Amino acid sequence: MRKSTIGIVILSIIVVGMIIPIGFSGQVDPVVVTYGETTYANSAYKNTVDTFFKNQAHADLGNANSKVITASEVNKIASTITGKTYGSNQIFSSALVDLNDNDNLEVSVDKSKITTITGDMYLSALKSAGITKGHVYVTSPVTATGESALAGIMNSYEVATNVEIPDTVKEAANNEIYTQAEIVKNSNVSSEKLSDMVDDVKETVKEENVTDHQTIVNIIQNYTVINNINITNSDIENLATTIEQIQNVQGDINNYESQMSDVLNGTNTTDSAKGLFDGLFN
Numbered sequence: 001m002r003k004s005t006i007g008i009v010i011l012s013i014i015v016v017g018m019i020i021p022i023g024f025s026g027q028v029d030p031v032v033v034t035y036g037e038t039t040y041a042n043s044a045y046k047n048t049v050d051t052f053f054k055n056q057a058h059a060d061l062g063n064a065n066s067k068v069i070t071a072s073e074v075n076k077i078a079s080t081i082t083g084k085t086y087g088s089n090q091i092f093s094s095a096l097v098d099l100n101d102n103d104n105l106e107v108s109v110d111k112s113k114i115t116t117i118t119g120d121m122y123l124s125a126l127k128s129a130g131i132t133k134g135h136v137y138v139t140s141p142v143t144a145t146g147e148s149a150l151a152g153i154m155n156s157y158e159v160a161t162n163v164e165i166p167d168t169v170k171e172a173a174n175n176e177i178y179t180q181a182e183i184v185k186n187s188n189v190s191s192e193k194l195s196d197m198v199d200d201v202k203e204t205v206k207e208e209n210v211t212d213h214q215t216i217v218n219i220i221q222n223y224t225v226i227n228n229i230n231i232t233n234s235d236i237e238n239l240a241t242t243i244e245q246i247q248n249v250q251g252d253i254n255n256y257e258s259q260m261s262d263v264l265n266g267t268n269t270t271d272s273a274k275g276l277f278d279g280l281f282n
Contacts, residue, residue: 034152045141093149117146120195130257
C-alpha cells in the first residue's frame, strides 16, 4: 500500500513538473517575428529582414513563431486614422519581439530603412498600450515609413503571450504613432524631442486624471514653451485629441497590462500549481 502511495505522489510530481513551463510561466512564445506580407512573399526581401534580426537580436529564427501581417490588417487600423488604403505590395515593415529580455521595454529600429517612425515613437506608443517589457526590433527590406509596423509589433505580443490587446487600445496607440509622424513631417521639430515632450504630457495627464480636451491643450502648450518646441495650433489640437483618446481607454489599458503582468510573471500558472501541490501533500 505504501509503495502504491509513493508511486502516485511521484507520478503526480512529474505531471506537475510538466505543466509548469521553465522560464516564463504561462507564456507561449518568447520570440515572435511578424513579416509584412510584401516582404514575406519575396525571398530576397525576407532574407534581408532575417539577416537583420539574426545580427541584432541574435535570435534563433528557426525556433521562433512567425506571422504574416497583411494589408487588410493594416488597413483595418489605418482606415480609422489616416484614411489610407494599402495594397498587398506595400506592406514591408517587419518586427521581432523578444520577451527573453523582459526587465524593461526597449526598441531597436533599423534607421537605414525606417524613415519616419523612430524607436522613441514606438516606445511611447507601446507604453501607451500598456506594454512595458520586451525587446522590439523593427526593419524593412526597402525604405518605409514604419507606420504599419506597430500593427505587427502588437500582433507579436498577442502571439507571444496569448493575451489579446483590446481594439480600443490598438487604435489609440496607432493614432499616437500617426499623429507624431504627421507633426514631424509638417514641422522642424525632431522626432526625439517631440517624443520626449509627448511622454511628459501623457504622464501629467495620467497623474492628474485629465479628460477635458482644452485642459490637455493647455498642458501641451505649456510643455511646448518649456521644451522650446514650435508646432502649429492644429498640431496641438490633433495631439490633444490623441492623448485624450489614450486617457479615455485607460481602463482597457490597465486591464491588458494586468493580464500581461500575470503572464510574464507566471502568476496564474504558479498559483494553480501551488494549489495542486497543496492538494497532493495534504
